[in-house]
Amino acid sequence: MSGTSEKVYVEIIKKIKSIIEEDDLQAGDKLPSERELTDRLHVGRSSVREALRSLELLGLIETRRGEGTFIKPATGHRLVEVLASFILHDQKARQDLLETKSIIIRDCIELAVQRVRPEDIEYLNVLIREIERTEHDRDVQQLILRFQESVIKLCNNHLLYRLWVELSDYGLSVHQHSFLLHSGECSQLLEHLKNGDSKNVIQLMSQTM
Amino acid sequence: MSGTSEKVYVEIIKKIKSIIEEDDLQAGDKLPSERELTDRLHVGRSSVREALRSLELLGLIETRRGEGTFIKPATGHRLVEVLASFILHDQKARQDLLETKSIIIRDCIELAVQRVRPEDIEYLNVLIREIERTEHDRDVQQLILRFQESVIKLCNNHLLYRLWVELSDYGLSVHQHSFLLHSGECSQLLEHLKNGDSKNVIQLMSQTM
DNA sequence: AGGTCAATGGTGGTCTGACCACCAAAAAAG
Protein backbone atom coordinates (compact mmCIF):
# COMPACT_ATOMS: atom_id res chain seq x y z
CA MET A 1 0.00 0.00 0.00
CA SER A 2 0.98 3.62 -0.18
CA GLY A 3 3.02 3.58 2.96
CA THR A 4 1.27 1.87 5.83
CA SER A 5 4.48 2.48 7.73
CA GLU A 6 4.27 6.25 7.22
CA LYS A 7 2.74 8.00 10.18
CA VAL A 8 -0.81 9.14 9.62
CA TYR A 9 -0.16 12.77 10.41
CA VAL A 10 2.60 12.91 7.83
CA GLU A 11 0.29 11.36 5.28
CA ILE A 12 -2.28 13.99 6.15
CA ILE A 13 0.25 16.73 5.57
CA LYS A 14 0.83 15.36 2.09
CA LYS A 15 -2.90 15.12 1.47
CA ILE A 16 -3.36 18.70 2.57
CA LYS A 17 -0.63 19.69 0.19
CA SER A 18 -2.50 17.85 -2.58
CA ILE A 19 -5.73 19.60 -1.70
CA ILE A 20 -3.98 22.95 -1.88
CA GLU A 21 -2.59 22.13 -5.30
CA GLU A 22 -5.77 20.65 -6.75
CA ASP A 23 -7.99 23.45 -5.53
CA ASP A 24 -5.28 25.97 -6.37
CA LEU A 25 -5.54 27.60 -2.96
CA GLN A 26 -3.58 30.80 -2.46
CA ALA A 27 -2.28 32.58 0.61
CA GLY A 28 -5.21 33.76 2.65
CA ASP A 29 -7.59 31.09 1.41
CA LYS A 30 -9.41 28.86 3.82
CA LEU A 31 -8.61 25.21 4.26
CA PRO A 32 -11.31 22.58 4.84
CA SER A 33 -12.28 22.38 8.48
CA GLU A 34 -10.74 19.80 10.77
CA ARG A 35 -13.93 17.80 10.84
CA GLU A 36 -14.29 17.85 7.09
CA LEU A 37 -10.72 16.65 6.68
CA THR A 38 -11.50 13.91 9.20
CA ASP A 39 -14.34 12.71 6.98
CA ARG A 40 -12.61 13.17 3.64
CA LEU A 41 -9.41 11.40 4.65
CA HIS A 42 -11.03 8.75 6.86
CA VAL A 43 -8.81 9.49 9.84
CA GLY A 44 -9.31 10.66 13.38
CA ARG A 45 -9.60 14.30 14.19
CA SER A 46 -6.61 14.11 16.53
CA SER A 47 -4.42 13.01 13.65
CA VAL A 48 -5.70 15.86 11.54
CA ARG A 49 -4.91 18.23 14.35
CA GLU A 50 -1.40 16.87 14.77
CA ALA A 51 -0.80 17.61 11.11
CA LEU A 52 -2.32 21.07 11.26
CA ARG A 53 -0.52 22.03 14.46
CA SER A 54 2.77 21.00 12.86
CA LEU A 55 2.13 23.13 9.83
CA GLU A 56 1.07 25.96 12.07
CA LEU A 57 4.30 25.82 14.03
CA LEU A 58 6.15 25.95 10.73
CA GLY A 59 4.25 29.12 9.95
CA LEU A 60 2.64 27.66 6.85
CA ILE A 61 -0.93 28.00 8.05
CA GLU A 62 -2.80 30.13 10.51
CA THR A 63 -5.73 28.98 12.63
CA ARG A 64 -8.36 31.33 13.90
CA ARG A 65 -10.68 29.97 16.57
CA GLY A 66 -14.28 30.05 15.48
CA GLU A 67 -13.32 30.78 11.89
CA GLY A 68 -11.09 28.16 10.41
CA THR A 69 -7.64 27.39 9.09
CA PHE A 70 -6.01 29.63 6.51
CA ILE A 71 -2.94 29.50 4.33
CA LYS A 72 -0.32 31.99 5.37
CA PRO A 73 1.88 33.99 3.06
CA ALA A 74 5.18 32.17 3.19
CA THR A 75 7.35 33.50 5.96
CA GLY A 76 8.70 31.05 8.43
CA HIS A 77 8.66 32.99 11.65
CA ARG A 78 7.61 30.52 14.27
CA LEU A 79 9.99 27.93 13.13
CA VAL A 80 12.91 30.23 13.43
CA GLU A 81 11.99 31.08 16.94
CA VAL A 82 11.74 27.48 17.99
CA LEU A 83 14.69 26.16 16.05
CA ALA A 84 16.93 28.89 17.26
CA SER A 85 16.13 28.35 20.89
CA PHE A 86 16.65 24.63 20.50
CA ILE A 87 19.67 24.54 18.30
CA LEU A 88 21.79 27.53 19.00
CA HIS A 89 23.32 26.32 22.17
CA ASP A 90 26.87 25.56 21.31
CA GLN A 91 29.33 28.16 20.23
CA LYS A 92 30.27 26.53 16.95
CA ALA A 93 26.70 26.62 15.72
CA ARG A 94 26.47 30.34 16.40
CA GLN A 95 29.74 30.97 14.67
CA ASP A 96 28.57 28.99 11.66
CA LEU A 97 25.40 31.01 11.66
CA LEU A 98 27.20 34.32 11.57
CA GLU A 99 29.55 33.18 8.86
CA THR A 100 26.76 31.78 6.76
CA LYS A 101 24.71 34.90 7.05
CA SER A 102 27.64 37.02 6.06
CA ILE A 103 28.17 34.82 3.02
CA ILE A 104 24.53 34.92 2.01
CA ILE A 105 24.55 38.69 2.22
CA ARG A 106 27.55 38.80 -0.06
CA ASP A 107 25.85 36.50 -2.53
CA CYS A 108 22.68 38.55 -2.53
CA ILE A 109 24.51 41.78 -3.11
CA GLU A 110 26.60 40.39 -5.93
CA LEU A 111 23.43 39.37 -7.71
CA ALA A 112 21.75 42.61 -6.77
CA VAL A 113 24.30 44.87 -8.42
CA GLN A 114 23.89 42.86 -11.60
CA ARG A 115 20.15 42.96 -11.57
CA VAL A 116 19.18 46.29 -10.08
CA ARG A 117 16.87 48.32 -12.33
CA PRO A 118 16.33 52.07 -12.48
CA GLU A 119 12.92 51.76 -10.83
CA ASP A 120 14.53 49.92 -7.93
CA ILE A 121 16.94 52.80 -7.45
CA GLU A 122 14.03 55.17 -7.56
CA TYR A 123 12.12 53.20 -4.94
CA LEU A 124 15.10 53.14 -2.61
CA ASN A 125 15.46 56.86 -3.11
CA VAL A 126 11.89 57.37 -2.07
CA LEU A 127 12.52 55.29 1.02
CA ILE A 128 15.55 57.35 1.98
CA ARG A 129 13.64 60.61 1.58
CA GLU A 130 10.92 59.15 3.74
CA ILE A 131 13.46 58.13 6.36
CA GLU A 132 14.96 61.62 6.42
CA ARG A 133 11.70 63.36 7.06
CA THR A 134 10.39 60.86 9.63
CA GLU A 135 10.71 61.81 13.27
CA HIS A 136 9.80 59.00 15.63
CA ASP A 137 12.70 56.60 16.16
CA ARG A 138 10.39 53.63 16.00
CA ASP A 139 9.14 54.60 12.57
CA VAL A 140 12.63 55.33 11.31
CA GLN A 141 13.83 51.89 12.37
CA GLN A 142 10.89 50.34 10.61
CA LEU A 143 11.76 52.15 7.41
CA ILE A 144 15.44 51.30 7.61
CA LEU A 145 14.57 47.66 8.06
CA ARG A 146 12.41 47.87 4.96
CA PHE A 147 15.29 49.53 3.14
CA GLN A 148 17.65 46.71 4.05
CA GLU A 149 15.16 44.09 3.03
CA SER A 150 14.59 45.83 -0.26
CA VAL A 151 18.30 45.85 -0.98
CA ILE A 152 18.56 42.13 -0.37
CA LYS A 153 15.49 41.51 -2.46
CA LEU A 154 17.21 43.05 -5.46
CA CYS A 155 18.98 39.73 -5.93
CA ASN A 156 15.69 38.66 -7.49
CA ASN A 157 16.00 35.20 -6.01
CA HIS A 158 13.25 34.52 -3.56
CA LEU A 159 14.87 31.47 -2.05
CA LEU A 160 18.08 33.31 -1.34
CA TYR A 161 16.10 36.20 0.07
CA ARG A 162 14.21 33.84 2.33
CA LEU A 163 17.42 32.32 3.56
CA TRP A 164 18.61 35.76 4.52
CA VAL A 165 15.38 36.44 6.38
CA GLU A 166 15.65 33.19 8.30
CA LEU A 167 19.27 33.73 9.20
CA SER A 168 18.54 37.27 10.30
CA ASP A 169 15.77 36.09 12.54
CA TYR A 170 18.09 33.56 14.10
CA GLY A 171 20.60 36.23 14.80
CA LEU A 172 17.85 38.34 16.22
CA SER A 173 16.74 35.65 18.62
CA VAL A 174 20.32 35.21 19.71
CA HIS A 175 21.27 38.84 20.19
CA GLN A 176 17.81 40.03 21.18
CA HIS A 177 18.15 43.02 18.92
CA SER A 178 18.96 43.71 15.31
CA PHE A 179 21.71 45.85 13.91
CA LEU A 180 20.42 48.53 11.61
CA LEU A 181 22.17 50.93 9.31
CA HIS A 182 22.20 54.61 10.12
CA SER A 183 20.15 56.76 7.82
CA GLY A 184 23.32 58.28 6.39
CA GLU A 185 24.67 54.84 5.57
CA CYS A 186 21.54 54.11 3.58
CA SER A 187 22.36 56.98 1.26
CA GLN A 188 25.97 55.86 0.92
CA LEU A 189 24.84 52.36 0.17
CA LEU A 190 22.52 53.55 -2.54
CA GLU A 191 25.36 55.53 -4.13
CA HIS A 192 27.60 52.47 -4.20
CA LEU A 193 24.74 50.47 -5.62
CA LYS A 194 24.24 52.94 -8.45
CA ASN A 195 27.94 52.74 -9.25
CA GLY A 196 27.85 48.96 -9.27
CA ASP A 197 30.34 48.96 -6.45
CA SER A 198 29.38 45.67 -4.86
CA LYS A 199 32.33 45.61 -2.51
CA ASN A 200 31.28 48.64 -0.56
CA VAL A 201 27.65 47.63 -0.55
CA ILE A 202 28.63 44.30 0.92
CA GLN A 203 30.73 46.01 3.53
CA LEU A 204 27.84 48.16 4.63
CA MET A 205 25.24 45.42 4.58
CA SER A 206 27.51 43.10 6.52
CA GLN A 207 27.09 45.34 9.53
CA THR A 208 23.42 44.54 9.58
CA MET A 209 23.24 41.50 11.74
CA MET B 1 1.22 36.00 33.28
CA SER B 2 2.80 33.24 31.33
CA GLY B 3 0.33 33.47 28.53
CA THR B 4 -3.07 32.04 29.28
CA SER B 5 -3.93 33.20 25.78
CA GLU B 6 -1.05 31.21 24.33
CA LYS B 7 -2.17 27.93 22.88
CA VAL B 8 -1.53 24.98 25.13
CA TYR B 9 0.63 23.09 22.68
CA VAL B 10 2.92 26.08 22.29
CA GLU B 11 3.19 26.34 26.05
CA ILE B 12 4.07 22.68 26.15
CA ILE B 13 6.84 23.21 23.64
CA LYS B 14 8.32 25.84 25.91
CA LYS B 15 7.99 23.57 28.92
CA ILE B 16 9.71 20.78 27.06
CA LYS B 17 12.50 23.15 26.21
CA SER B 18 12.77 24.02 29.91
CA ILE B 19 12.90 20.38 30.85
CA ILE B 20 15.69 19.81 28.36
CA GLU B 21 17.69 22.70 29.76
CA GLU B 22 17.11 21.88 33.42
CA ASP B 23 17.93 18.22 33.07
CA ASP B 24 20.72 19.10 30.66
CA LEU B 25 19.53 16.58 28.09
CA GLN B 26 21.77 16.02 25.09
CA ALA B 27 21.18 14.69 21.60
CA GLY B 28 20.17 11.06 21.85
CA ASP B 29 18.74 11.36 25.34
CA LYS B 30 15.22 10.28 26.08
CA LEU B 31 12.43 12.70 26.82
CA PRO B 32 9.74 11.98 29.43
CA SER B 33 6.97 9.85 27.98
CA GLU B 34 3.81 11.43 26.66
CA ARG B 35 1.84 10.22 29.65
CA GLU B 36 4.37 11.51 32.11
CA LEU B 37 4.33 14.91 30.45
CA THR B 38 0.54 14.81 30.61
CA ASP B 39 0.74 14.37 34.38
CA ARG B 40 3.60 16.75 35.03
CA LEU B 41 2.14 19.60 33.00
CA HIS B 42 -1.51 18.98 33.86
CA VAL B 43 -2.67 18.92 30.25
CA GLY B 44 -4.32 16.43 27.96
CA ARG B 45 -2.28 13.86 26.15
CA SER B 46 -3.51 15.11 22.79
CA SER B 47 -2.05 18.51 23.51
CA VAL B 48 1.24 16.92 24.45
CA ARG B 49 1.16 14.99 21.22
CA GLU B 50 0.43 18.08 19.14
CA ALA B 51 3.52 19.66 20.63
CA LEU B 52 5.69 16.59 20.11
CA ARG B 53 4.48 16.02 16.54
CA SER B 54 5.32 19.62 15.71
CA LEU B 55 8.81 19.25 17.08
CA GLU B 56 9.15 16.00 15.22
CA LEU B 57 8.24 17.59 11.92
CA LEU B 58 10.84 20.22 12.61
CA GLY B 59 13.35 17.42 12.98
CA LEU B 60 14.15 18.34 16.55
CA ILE B 61 13.02 15.08 18.12
CA GLU B 62 12.60 11.52 17.01
CA THR B 63 9.90 9.17 18.22
CA ARG B 64 10.30 5.43 18.25
CA ARG B 65 7.17 3.40 18.79
CA GLY B 66 7.39 1.23 21.84
CA GLU B 67 10.51 3.01 23.05
CA GLY B 68 10.00 6.69 23.54
CA THR B 69 10.85 10.16 22.32
CA PHE B 70 14.46 11.17 21.82
CA ILE B 71 16.32 14.35 21.12
CA LYS B 72 17.84 14.42 17.66
CA PRO B 73 21.29 15.72 16.87
CA ALA B 74 20.80 19.27 15.65
CA THR B 75 20.76 18.76 11.94
CA GLY B 76 18.69 21.87 11.80
CA HIS B 77 17.07 22.99 8.69
CA ARG B 78 14.37 20.58 7.91
CA LEU B 79 12.83 23.95 7.39
CA VAL B 80 13.86 24.11 3.84
CA GLU B 81 12.61 20.64 3.18
CA VAL B 82 9.06 21.18 4.27
CA LEU B 83 8.85 24.74 3.11
CA ALA B 84 10.19 23.95 -0.27
CA SER B 85 7.88 21.04 -0.86
CA PHE B 86 5.08 23.46 -0.30
CA ILE B 87 6.49 26.37 -2.15
CA LEU B 88 8.49 24.96 -5.00
CA HIS B 89 5.81 24.66 -7.59
CA ASP B 90 6.25 27.43 -10.06
CA GLN B 91 9.04 27.71 -12.56
CA LYS B 92 10.65 30.74 -10.99
CA ALA B 93 11.02 28.90 -7.72
CA ARG B 94 12.86 26.05 -9.41
CA GLN B 95 15.13 28.44 -11.20
CA ASP B 96 15.88 30.17 -7.91
CA LEU B 97 16.63 26.81 -6.41
CA LEU B 98 19.20 25.93 -9.04
CA GLU B 99 20.85 29.31 -8.82
CA THR B 100 20.95 29.21 -5.05
CA LYS B 101 22.46 25.78 -5.01
CA SER B 102 25.11 26.78 -7.45
CA ILE B 103 25.96 29.76 -5.27
CA ILE B 104 26.10 27.71 -2.11
CA ILE B 105 28.46 25.27 -3.78
CA ARG B 106 30.73 28.11 -4.76
CA ASP B 107 30.68 29.45 -1.20
CA CYS B 108 31.49 26.06 0.26
CA ILE B 109 34.37 25.50 -2.08
CA GLU B 110 35.86 28.91 -1.46
CA LEU B 111 35.91 28.18 2.23
CA ALA B 112 37.09 24.65 1.61
CA VAL B 113 40.24 25.60 -0.26
CA GLN B 114 41.14 27.91 2.62
CA ARG B 115 40.51 25.32 5.28
CA VAL B 116 41.48 22.01 3.79
CA ARG B 117 44.03 20.12 5.89
CA PRO B 118 46.55 17.47 4.84
CA GLU B 119 44.56 14.73 6.53
CA ASP B 120 41.52 15.77 4.52
CA ILE B 121 43.48 15.35 1.33
CA GLU B 122 44.63 11.99 2.54
CA TYR B 123 41.08 10.89 3.30
CA LEU B 124 39.88 11.94 -0.14
CA ASN B 125 42.78 10.03 -1.64
CA VAL B 126 41.72 6.93 0.18
CA LEU B 127 38.20 7.38 -1.14
CA ILE B 128 39.42 7.70 -4.70
CA ARG B 129 41.53 4.57 -4.45
CA GLU B 130 38.50 2.79 -3.05
CA ILE B 131 36.38 4.04 -5.93
CA GLU B 132 38.92 2.81 -8.46
CA ARG B 133 39.02 -0.71 -7.17
CA THR B 134 35.28 -1.06 -6.62
CA GLU B 135 33.32 -2.93 -9.26
CA HIS B 136 29.57 -2.73 -8.73
CA ASP B 137 28.12 0.48 -10.15
CA ARG B 138 25.85 0.87 -7.19
CA ASP B 139 28.76 0.84 -4.77
CA VAL B 140 30.78 3.23 -6.92
CA GLN B 141 27.94 5.74 -6.98
CA GLN B 142 27.66 5.47 -3.23
CA LEU B 143 31.34 6.23 -2.84
CA ILE B 144 31.29 9.13 -5.27
CA LEU B 145 28.39 10.64 -3.41
CA ARG B 146 30.40 10.34 -0.22
CA PHE B 147 33.33 11.97 -1.98
CA GLN B 148 31.23 14.92 -3.05
CA GLU B 149 29.77 15.35 0.40
CA SER B 150 33.22 15.22 1.91
CA VAL B 151 34.43 17.96 -0.39
CA ILE B 152 31.56 20.22 0.60
CA LYS B 153 32.12 19.44 4.26
CA LEU B 154 35.61 20.83 4.00
CA CYS B 155 34.07 24.27 4.37
CA ASN B 156 33.89 23.39 8.05
CA ASN B 157 30.57 25.15 8.43
CA HIS B 158 27.85 22.76 9.36
CA LEU B 159 25.02 25.11 8.58
CA LEU B 160 26.29 25.79 5.10
CA TYR B 161 26.84 22.09 4.57
CA ARG B 162 23.28 21.36 5.64
CA LEU B 163 21.97 23.95 3.25
CA TRP B 164 23.78 22.21 0.44
CA VAL B 165 22.32 18.86 1.48
CA GLU B 166 18.81 20.25 1.55
CA LEU B 167 19.15 21.98 -1.78
CA SER B 168 20.59 18.83 -3.31
CA ASP B 169 17.68 16.82 -2.03
CA TYR B 170 15.25 19.17 -3.70
CA GLY B 171 17.05 19.09 -6.91
CA LEU B 172 16.81 15.36 -6.56
CA SER B 173 13.08 15.44 -5.97
CA VAL B 174 12.67 17.73 -8.95
CA HIS B 175 14.88 15.93 -11.43
CA GLN B 176 14.29 12.43 -10.09
CA HIS B 177 17.98 11.65 -10.29
CA SER B 178 21.23 13.11 -9.09
CA PHE B 179 24.23 14.13 -11.15
CA LEU B 180 27.43 12.53 -10.00
CA LEU B 181 31.02 13.12 -10.97
CA HIS B 182 32.87 10.49 -12.92
CA SER B 183 35.60 8.73 -11.04
CA GLY B 184 38.21 10.47 -13.20
CA GLU B 185 36.77 13.85 -12.33
CA CYS B 186 37.16 13.06 -8.66
CA SER B 187 40.90 12.75 -9.14
CA GLN B 188 41.05 15.97 -11.12
CA LEU B 189 39.07 17.74 -8.45
CA LEU B 190 41.42 16.57 -5.76
CA GLU B 191 44.39 17.85 -7.76
CA HIS B 192 42.80 21.28 -8.10
CA LEU B 193 42.00 21.23 -4.40
CA LYS B 194 45.61 20.51 -3.51
CA ASN B 195 46.71 23.41 -5.69
CA GLY B 196 44.21 25.73 -4.06
CA ASP B 197 42.60 26.21 -7.43
CA SER B 198 39.08 26.99 -6.26
CA LYS B 199 37.87 28.02 -9.67
CA ASN B 200 38.29 24.62 -11.22
CA VAL B 201 36.96 22.84 -8.18
CA ILE B 202 33.85 24.99 -8.34
CA GLN B 203 33.47 24.24 -12.00
CA LEU B 204 33.59 20.53 -11.38
CA MET B 205 31.33 20.56 -8.36
CA SER B 206 28.80 22.71 -10.15
CA GLN B 207 28.01 19.80 -12.41
CA THR B 208 26.78 17.86 -9.42
CA MET B 209 23.17 18.81 -9.26
C1' DA C 1 24.12 -23.01 35.01
C1' DG C 2 23.00 -21.65 30.54
C1' DG C 3 20.01 -20.73 26.93
C1' DT C 4 15.19 -20.26 24.99
C1' DC C 5 10.86 -18.37 24.77
C1' DA C 6 6.48 -16.58 26.46
C1' DA C 7 4.34 -13.14 29.53
C1' DT C 8 4.30 -8.46 30.99
C1' DG C 9 4.48 -3.57 31.41
C1' DG C 10 5.67 0.63 29.23
C1' DT C 11 5.67 3.34 25.04
C1' DG C 12 3.96 5.69 21.00
C1' DG C 13 -0.19 5.64 17.36
C1' DT C 14 -4.86 6.27 16.57
C1' DC C 15 -9.76 6.89 17.07
C1' DT C 16 -13.94 8.44 19.36
C1' DG C 17 -16.87 11.32 21.90
C1' DA C 18 -17.56 14.93 24.76
C1' DC C 19 -17.27 19.67 26.29
C1' DC C 20 -15.84 24.63 25.88
C1' DA C 21 -14.91 29.34 23.75
C1' DC C 22 -15.37 31.86 19.92
C1' DC C 23 -17.13 33.89 15.63
C1' DA C 24 -20.11 34.98 11.85
C1' DA C 25 -24.20 34.73 9.54
C1' DA C 26 -29.04 34.04 9.87
C1' DA C 27 -33.27 34.91 12.21
C1' DA C 28 -36.09 37.48 15.24
C1' DA C 29 -37.30 41.68 17.48
C1' DG C 30 -37.66 46.53 17.65
Add this chain to the structure above:
DNA sequence: CTTTTTTGGTGGTCAGACCACCATTGACCT
Protein backbone atom coordinates in the same frame (compact mmCIF):
# COMPACT_ATOMS: atom_id res chain seq x y z
C1' DC D 1 -34.21 49.37 8.17
C1' DT D 2 -31.46 48.75 12.33
C1' DT D 3 -30.52 46.22 16.44
C1' DT D 4 -30.51 42.16 19.10
C1' DT D 5 -30.71 37.30 19.72
C1' DT D 6 -30.22 32.79 18.20
C1' DT D 7 -27.97 29.28 15.97
C1' DG D 8 -24.64 26.53 13.56
C1' DG D 9 -19.94 25.88 12.49
C1' DT D 10 -15.15 26.26 13.92
C1' DG D 11 -10.99 25.46 16.53
C1' DG D 12 -9.18 24.12 21.60
C1' DT D 13 -8.90 20.76 24.95
C1' DC D 14 -9.57 16.73 27.60
C1' DA D 15 -10.51 11.85 28.83
C1' DG D 16 -10.69 7.18 27.76
C1' DA D 17 -10.23 3.39 25.02
C1' DC D 18 -7.83 0.30 21.93
C1' DC D 19 -3.85 -1.22 19.03
C1' DA D 20 1.11 -2.20 17.64
C1' DC D 21 5.52 -2.39 19.10
C1' DC D 22 9.63 -3.02 22.06
C1' DA D 23 12.53 -4.37 25.91
C1' DT D 24 12.79 -6.60 30.00
C1' DT D 25 11.61 -10.05 33.00
C1' DG D 26 11.12 -14.47 34.53
C1' DA D 27 9.59 -19.12 33.91
C1' DC D 28 10.80 -23.08 31.51
C1' DC D 29 13.58 -26.58 29.36
C1' DT D 30 17.98 -28.71 28.43
